[in-house]
Amino acid sequence: MTTFRIKRYNPEKQPEPYFEEFKVDATEGITVLDCLNDIKWTQDGTLSYRMSCRSAICGSCAVKANGHAILACQRQAEHIADKDDTVTIEPLGNMKPIKDLVVDFKPFWDKIDKVKPYLHNDTPAPEKERTQSPEEFRLIDDASTCIMCGACYSDCNVLEVDDNFLGPAALAKAQRFVGDSRDKSTLERVKELSEPGGIWDCTHCGECVERCPKPAQPFYRIKEVMASALEEGVHNNNGARHALSFTKSVKHSGRLNENQIPVESVGFFNIKGLLELIPIGIRMLLKGKTPPILHRSIKEADDVKRIYRELGE
Amino acid sequence: MKFALFTGCVSKGATRELMVSTMKAADGLGIDFVEMKSASCCGAGVVSEKSPILNDALNARNFAIAEEQGLDLITICSTCQGNLKKSECKIDSDEEYKNKINGVLKEGGHQYQGGKINIKHFAHILSTPEGLELLKSKVKKPLKGLKVAAFYGCYILRPSGLSDFDKPDDPHGMEDIFEAVGATPVYYESRIKCCGFPIVMMNKTASLDMAGNALLDAIQSGADVVVTGCPLCHLSLDAYQPEIRKLKEKGYDIPILHLPQLISLALGHTPKELDMHKHIIGGERIMDKVTA
Numbered sequence: 001m002t003t004f005r006i007k008r009y010n011p012e013k014q015p016e017p018y019f020e021e022f023k024v025d026a027t028e029g030i031t032v033l034d035c036l037n038d039i040k041w042t043q044d045g046t047l048s049y050r051m052s053c054r055s056a057i058c059g060s061c062a063v064k065a066n067g068h069a070i071l072a073c074q075r076q077a078e079h080i081a082d083k084d085d086t087v088t089i090e091p092l093g094n095m096k097p098i099k100d101l102v103v104d105f106k107p108f109w110d111k112i113d114k115v116k117p118y119l120h121n122d123t124p125a126p127e128k129e130r131t132q133s134p135e136e137f138r139l140i141d142d143a144s145t146c147i148m149c150g151a152c153y154s155d156c157n158v159l160e161v162d163d164n165f166l167g168p169a170a171l172a173k174a175q176r177f178v179g180d181s182r183d184k185s186t187l188e189r190v191k192e193l194s195e196p197g198g199i200w201d202c203t204h205c206g207e208c209v210e211r212c213p214k215p216a217q218p219f220y221r222i223k224e225v226m227a228s229a230l231e232e233g234v235h236n237n238n239g240a241r242h243a244l245s246f247t248k249s250v251k252h253s254g255r256l257n258e259n260q261i262p263v264e265s266v267g268f269f270n271i272k273g274l275l276e277l278i279p280i281g282i283r284m285l286l287k288g289k290t291p292p293i294l295h296r297s298i299k300e301a302d303d304v305k306r307i308y309r310e311l312g313e
Numbered sequence: 314m315k316f317a318l319f320t321g322c323v324s325k326g327a328t329r330e331l332m333v334s335t336m337k338a339a340d341g342l343g344i345d346f347v348e349m350k351s352a353s354c355c356g357a358g359v360v361s362e363k364s365p366i367l368n369d370a371l372n373a374r375n376f377a378i379a380e381e382q383g384l385d386l387i388t389i390c391s392t393c394q395g396n397l398k399k400s401e402c403k404i405d406s407d408e409e410y411k412n413k414i415n416g417v418l419k420e421g422g423h424q425y426q427g428g429k430i431n432i433k434h435f436a437h438i439l440s441t442p443e444g445l446e447l448l449k450s451k452v453k454k455p456l457k458g459l460k461v462a463a464f465y466g467c468y469i470l471r472p473s474g475l476s477d478f479d480k481p482d483d484p485h486g487m488e489d490i491f492e493a494v495g496a497t498p499v500y501y502e503s504r505i506k507c508c509g510f511p512i513v514m515m516n517k518t519a520s521l522d523m524a525g526n527a528l529l530d531a532i533q534s535g536a537d538v539v540v541t542g543c544p545l546c547h548l549s550l551d552a553y554q555p556e557i558r559k560l561k562e563k564g565y566d567i568p569i570l571h572l573p574q575l576i577s578l579a580l581g582h583t584p585k586e587l588d589m590h591k592h593i594i595g596g597e598r599i600m601d602k603v604t605a
């Protein structure tokens with residue numbers, strides 16, 4: 001018998017959530033969702049959660065199992081259970097619980113809306129349809145597999161501290177259109193996506209890649225949008241300046257020049273930003289931690305420069 | 314044991330104490346690290362924002378250098394580790410891409426062959442059964458009573474397909490090392506979270522809140538010290554610590570050590586010898602917590 005420790009919450013009855021344990025005979029091959037159904041249908045009909053397709057397509061059934069977001073219908077209970085044969089089930093993170101495992105997806109959908117998830121193209125429509133070559137489609141294939149389950153959103157490390165961040169799913173959706181050969185608003189899109197709360201606020205934690213049940217893998221899509229933004233010349237923000245300054249620094253010496261990057265990232269004319277760098281600068285100086293003023297190159301730094309040149313960078 | 318040491322940029326810049334302690338730890342353990350002096354930056358996940366192929370070409374060159382040395386490549390930075398692995402995986406899985414990159418490298422005299430060397434973080438080689446045995450056999454000053462919280466650094470764990478830890482959601486390699494040197498590991502939820510460093514220039518409040526949450530979790534779980542395998546995490550958790558609102562509010566602070574510093578302490582070095590006084594949150598008094 002596998003123990004399911006389920007986080008229960010019903011604000012109409014009790015303001016605080018609590019854990020309740022259920023035992024399920026989790027036979028080989030049975031999914032976490034099958035177990036939840038078993039509990040609901042034979043033990044406690046009041047248990048609330050979302051589900052529909054049972055085949056990892058609709059994206060309804062995402063919950064946290066042992067601390068990490070999964071699709072309940074996609075994972076087998078025996079693969080999830082810890083060594084005490086226990087599975088702890090909680091609602092997705094970074095969203096407000098409504099009842100038991102059901103959370104409020106409104107902020108999630110609002111952010112998807114914000115990236116304008118539809119094709120922009122004012123040119124007269126061709127007779128049949130706007131076609132793409134297979135190569136063109138490949139650029140947006142991964143992003144288009146997103147099933148809006150919210151698993152990435154749940155575990156995103158930035159969303160844990162900043163609600164303003166658009167988050168992985170919306171940014172992956174944005175790449176679906178930034179990278180679309182038929183879309184005519186690439187520049188406007190990447191400009192908006194470079195604002196605070198957009199692509200440059202992603203902290204590279206990789207959680208979204210880890211949790212995404214599909215090839216959408218938001219972090220990689222975010223990096224593609226970053227590359228598009230830089231290519232489109234949207235450089236007037238700390239994230240873009242940081243990427244450019246970093247890349248330039250490696251070109252010059254083969255390695256990063258840590259003294260130069262903070263200043264170039266906040267921008268030479270950003271007085272407030274520059275002032276904010278002073279306390280850390282002083283702290284490091286007093287401790288003798290400041291990177292050497294005379295930045296030393298690696299051996300063969302010229303070869304690195306040559307590689308840059310050869311690749312047109 | 315002989316390895317090619319990929320130092321990364323930060324151990325040559327803002328966390329030079331990492332380099333000092335790495336060499337001391339290697340020396341004490343009888344490990345021979347041959348520094349890869351002509352290796353370039355790993356790209357830190359930033360160069361690839363500008364140009365993925367440039368990033369992969371730089372790393373293919375780095376791998377080729379280790380191949381020429383005939384040695385497995387060891388990193389001392391989770392970020393280097395993750396980025397090198399990412400490039401390796403991408404290049405190895407696409408022959409055409411590899412040929413294209415080798416075409417770019419050719420004039421410089423390097424060619425990446427692939428499948429010749431392993432890329433491992435120092436923590437990986439020490440947390441294998443052999444590594445742990447070696448540690449145990451060399452410990453001179455067991456760190457008894459010291460409660461140590463690991464902070465892994467994202468890139469060494471995720472994406473899990475590239476990680477060398479068996480359970481990236483619930484790793485124990487660092488904690489095994491702590492036990493091998495006589496310390497007591499503190500398991501806490503935030504040990505696998507992000508330190509916030511990558512966005513400190515873009516969204517400082519969020520960045521410092523991430524660091525703050527993690528450190529608060531470690532402190533409230535009873536840690537005397539946090540140990541990391543990533544110098545960027547070190548900067549975020551140590552150099553920025555005086556600005557972390559979540560800790561200031563509670564009046565807390567906690568020393569942050571590089572993994573090789575902890576090991577070197579157990580090998581008999583003093584905090585001074587390991588440049589721990591150069592940390593923003595000084596770790597000089599850390600040995601007071603060790604019970605004789």
Ligand code: SF4
Nearest residue numbers: 156202203205206208
């Ligand atoms: S990689 Fe970026 S978007 Fe993905 S979970 Fe981490 S911070 Fe969020």
Ligand code: SF4
Nearest residue numbers: 146147149150152212
């Ligand atoms: S990107 Fe992946 S994890 Fe995020 S909502 Fe889409 S399918 Fe779910």
Ligand code: FES
Nearest residue numbers: 054058059061073
């Ligand atoms: S029930 Fe549809 S994805 Fe799980």
